[in-house]
Structures are given as C-alpha cells and as structure tokens.
C-alpha cells in the first residue's frame with residue numbers, strides 16, 4: 001500500500017516524499033480514506049503511530065479541494081490539543097505536509113501575547129491548531145468566527161479532560177456549527193471519552209490500531225525499587241553505570257523537577273527542567289535544546305508527557321510514578337516511537353505500590369523488577385502483579401536448597417505478554433468531569 005493508493009493528491013505526495021514517508025502506518029491506512037470520505041472518526045492509536053498525519057493529510061486535502069475561500073477572522077478546520085508544546089508540534093507537522101498547497105495554517109495557545117495572534121487571524125486561517133483556553137479567549141474577543149468551520153479534530157481528547165478542559169470544550173462545542181465533520185483521537189480510551197464521543201460524533205467509524213491501553217511493545221520496561229530519599233542518588237548511579245546520553249525524566253511535582261535539576265546541575269550534569277510554572281518561551285527553549293542534544297537530561301512534569309515527538313529518544317525514566325495510571329502509557333510513549341526500540345525505567349518506592357499496581361493492571365503486564373545492589377530499600381515495595389493484587393506481607397525467605405536450583409534467589413517478577421492477565425478495573429481512577437454537550441442533528445453533506 002502507498003499514500004497514492006489511499007487517494008492523496010500529488011502536492012501532498014510530494015511533501016511526503018520530501019519527509020521520507022514511504023508507507024502509510026496502520027492508523028494512516030485506516031484514517032485517511034475515511035476522513036476523505038467525510039466520515040466522523042473515533043480513533044484509538046498508540047503514541048508514535050503517525051496519527052498526526054492520519055488526520056492532517058486528508059484534512060488538508062479536503063480544505064484544498066472543497067469549500068469556500070476562508071473569510072476574514074474565520075477558520076475552516078480546527079485541531080484542538082491539550083498543551084502548548086503539542087500545538088507547536090502538530091502545527092509544525094501540518095506546515096510540512098501543506099508545503100505545496102495554497103493554504104493558510106496557524107497555531108494559537110496561551111502563555112504568549114494574544115495581540116499577534118489576533119492580527120494573524122484577521123485575514124482568516126484555513127487550518128488552526130489551538131489549545132482550548134486561548135481559543136475561547138480569541139472567540140470571545142471576536143477575533144474568531146466559526147461559521148465556515150467544516151472539521152473539528154480533538155487530539156489527545158482524554159488528556160484534555162484530565163487537564164480540566166471539559167468546560168472549555170463544552171463552550172467551544174456550543175459555538176461550532178452543528179453540521180461538520182468531527183475526528184476524535186486519543187492514545188487511550190477511557191469510558192469517559194467513549195461517553196464524550198457518543199455525544200459529539202455522528203455515526204463514527206471506530207479505529208483501534210493497538211490493543212486498548214497497552215503501551216508500545218517496542219519499549220523495554222522495568223522498575224528498580226528504592227527508598228524514596230535515595231531516588232536522586234540511585235538516578236545518578238544508574239545514569240553513570242548505563243552511560244545514559246539523552247534521557248527524559250518524569251517527576252511528580254514542579255518542586256520535584258526543580259530539586260532534581262538542581263542536584264544534577266550541582267554535579268556538573270547537563271540538565272534542564274520543564275513544568276507549568278515556567279514561562280512558555282523557557283519551556284520551549286529547554287525542549288528545543290533537548291531535541292538538539294544540547295541538554296542531556298530533561299526533567300519534566302506530565303505537561304511534557306503527551307504527544308511530544310522527540311526523534312529516537314532512547315530512554316524515559318519515571319523518577320516518580322504518575323498519579324494517573326494512563327499517564328504511564330503516555331510518558332513511555334516518548335520512546336520507542338515510529339518502530340524504533342526504547343527503554344523505560346521507573347524508580348519505585350514503597351509509597352508508590354498502589355500506583356504501580358494500577359499501572360500493571362492497566363497495561364496488563366507485571367513490570368520486571370531489577371534490584372540495584374547497594375540500593376535495596378529498607379521499606380520493601382510489596383510484590384504486585386497485573387491482576388491488581390498487592391501482596392502486603394513480605395514473604396518469608398526460603399531456606400536455600402543444598403542442591404541449588406535457584407532457591408533463595410529474589411523473585412524478579414513475572415514477564416507476561418500483554419493480554420495474558422485478565423484486565424481489571426484500576427484501583428486508582430482519574431477523576432474527571434465529563435461535559436454534557438448539546439447534541440443536535442448533524443449530517444455532513446455527501
């Protein structure tokens with residue numbers, strides 16, 4: 001199969017050739033013809049599967065081939081994303097795909113001055129990438145009209161709900177024409193999202209290119225158990241031992257990010273941090289420098305967990321486990337992208353055993369434990385498995401058998417293939433508000 005056989009026009013094929021895309025990925029093979037045919041879409045695709053091109057290519061083609069010229073302060077296609085970084089990244093991909101088409105594209109997001117964005121919107125934009133809050137600001141200040149809008153894309157929809165954008169989404173939805181095409185993309189599909197999809201989509205085609213809630217199998221995942229206070233020391237030890245070159249590290253809090261960056265920098269290690277308290281320009285600079293390998297260790301809160309495409313990132317370290325189990329999948333999705341292999345290491349302390357258990361249930365695998373000599377925890381992390389069982393009491397150590405045969409060896413946990421263990425409800429569920437949308441009849445013209 002080629003992009004030409006999917007029905008893409010020559011200017012797009014030329015852009016893809018320049019980018020070196022030869023074969024459509026599975027999500028692209030399914031999404032492109034469906035979007036071209038005007039269908040609504042509900043697509044569950046793993047991160048790194050090429051979903052951006054899956055919606056952007058057919059969208060650009062429809063904009064180039066159909067519909068009126070864009071009017072002042074109007075927008076014909078809208079891509080909503082949860083974070084500023086993702087807005088930049090998606091827009092950059094769109095810009096490259098649209099290189100040979102006479103279309104105007106742009107990205108708007110908060111944290112930067114609104115005036116240049118208002119100026120730019122005056123002459124109209126065919127395709128706009130936006131974060132929900134800034135989009136609403138622009139709409140309320142009459143810098144944007146939606147009467148020409150033909151397509152809405154929700155990218156990382158579950159993350160938008162996690163980040164508390166449900167009210168903004170409901171308000172945006174109210175302002176949009178009822179007759180339009182809607183594409184909903186998400187790396188994970190929770191029940192809340194399925195509910196949202198039921199309210200927003202019109203006879204959608206469901207695409208699921210990977211098992212539900214299972215991380216990319218190109219990522220080798222393991223955990224090291226350690227006492228909480230020794231995590232920084234263990235991190236530095238593993239870094240030196242493994243001769244880590246480029247690592248994306250996730251910490252739970254903004255203070256946690258700052259403390260680790262400070263410690264690493266104090267040791268002469270080239271590290272930087274990104275989190276929500278930092279100005280947008282500083283965040284973007286740190287990310288750009290990390291992508292260029294000018295920064296070796298980038299420490300981030302979950303702000304950076306979603307959607308960021310960093311080429312050939314070999315290693316992700318969870319300095320702290322995420323509070324919401326689904327974020328684990330997004331975090332480790334930063335490595336092992338587009339078919340390359342990657343590694344994800346989590347430093348786990350006793351306090352985090354319930355988080356670990358929730359992750360194992362969600363991903364339906366028991367994470368392999370690898371203990372680091374000299375860092376064995378005083379506060380033991382109870383054994384867990386993919387069924388959600390936490391074995392609270394430490395097992396009595398068996399007496400070593402005289403005949404050998406592995407007795408007395410530490411239980412390293414069981415590797416299971418995804419799907420082997422029965423899926424169960426995670427014990428830790430994200431708390432989300434689901435917006436209630438006014439669903440009028442919507443039919444796209446054939």
Ligand code: AMP
Nearest residue numbers: 021023024025048049050051052309338
């Ligand atoms: P995404 O999942 O959209 O973030 O894409 C992940 C990465 O795969 C990006 O760097 C894309 O440029 C790249 N990519 C997407 N589609 C293809 C393709 N068909 N062939 C090669 N690379 C691709």
